[in-house]
Amino acid sequence: MMLQNREIRRLRDRLNVSWMIVILAIVLFLPLLLGLGLFVQSGLLLKELSIWNVLFTSQWMPMSGKFGLLSFILSSLMVTVLSLLIACPVCLLTAIHLTQYAKRYVLNIMHPVIDILAGIPSVIYGVWGILAVVPLVSKYIAPLFGVQTSGYTLLAGAIVLAIMIIPFILNILIEVFRSIPTELTEASLALGATRWQTIKFVILRKGFPGIISALGLGISRAFGETIAVLMVVGNVAKIPTGIFQPGYPLPALIANNYGEMMSIPMYQSALMFSALVLFVIVMLFNLASRIAITKFETK
């Protein structure tokens, strides 16, 4: 009886293990399959045009067979970088304040609030962007620089995006700083350092891998964000030359046009290739931040 029981258990164990391997394999292969699928679908475009032509020219005229993605790629990069420039200092300072200076109950109140902010659907940020950020840019910020604009600009997209990724990055940063032992702060203070010196030389350094990974994940998130940005960024397929110009990020291109142009195979293939580019860039960001983490973690 006992023996049988044990055998059953061992069998179940083995079944569990093999199931887990199958699931793991699926989870690992899914992105690969996805990438492969996109690649195959892009074949039609890449047969006609060289990859360099598509990536590094900016003429987007599907009807005359011109599929230059450069302006979309640059728009995406600019909106992402700009949003990060806004979000990064805000997040760092807030996380440092909450974990190093504020009383514990403040953090206890803020943490769930930040969680809730992180969970708001992006379309709501988009609506809010149209109602608040776009007018803000056209009426107040742009005139400061002597520029006239409708407000549907890279800057508006970046602001909305920054507001969206701030809770996301902030959450990770708070965890990063909270996991640094107080004893390390004590050690530095005991040597005669001020609070600020301690933060600058010890806390930020100790948290560096975590900060990099938080920003890396923030970038991936921002780069792929579609709806909220699409709603405020203007969607003009031209290389933007300043932050008060409209832009047309890659995800917006795909979302705006996919489905409409199924009848033109080249067009469809070009959108698939755009998706592939998006996919690869986000993967590269992720990979780079992971490499950065392992590189600095040893210290």
Place this chain on the structure above:
Amino acid sequence: MKNSGKIITKDLNLFIGKQHILKNVNIVVPDNKITVILGPSGCGKTTLLKSMNRLTDLYPEMVLSGQILIDDKDILKAGAEVPEIRRKMGLLSQRPYPLPMSIYKNIAYGLKINGVSNHKELDDKVEYYLRLANLWDEVKDRLREPASTLSIGQQQRLCLARGLAVDPEIILADEPTSALDPLSSNAIEKQFVKLKSSYTIVVVTHILRQARRIADHIIFMYLGEVIEQGSANKFFNYPEMDKTREYLKGAFN
């Protein structure tokens, strides 16, 4: 009137919310001696030690009252000079926490913070203090490696060197050997005995035998109160209080 004693507390009380952690603590820590704070777990030894260099500031929920006199100056009244007060007191914690940088920089950090910028001087001092902490021979070829690659015992000696490098007058050590093997513990104990002619040393420990080996002066605490204090000889051989006798018999462990 000049008080005799490097550190003196007067009616020191510490609350965390309604919890009374330190109760009317009046102690005298003599100069150039090893003072050992003894007492069962949770009686407030670490808290007392942290209040001596104002690390209690890090915990906004802690409320202190009374006086802590260091060289006859009340440090609880200090404002901007707190970092300088802390510099005068080296801290050695229960487990070593090397700063997230190289072995060399762990020592140089405190020096730089306190205004040493000359490279030659930094090099010399780093070597001097690593030698003082008996670590130089083991690390002289790997000064640029992260301090976290050292063994725990080596890290603890690095922390000692780091603390000594900023030229403190007092060393506060909180169970400095509890994470170490007997050999490394022994090395640290020897260090203290060697150093006591130039520093005031306060050591928290659980280990009675260690206290017997190194203590000149004992402060015995129980549930936030100081039960008995005085010379080690008297404490171990002619204890006055019942609680002390029970503790020495091992009743609380």
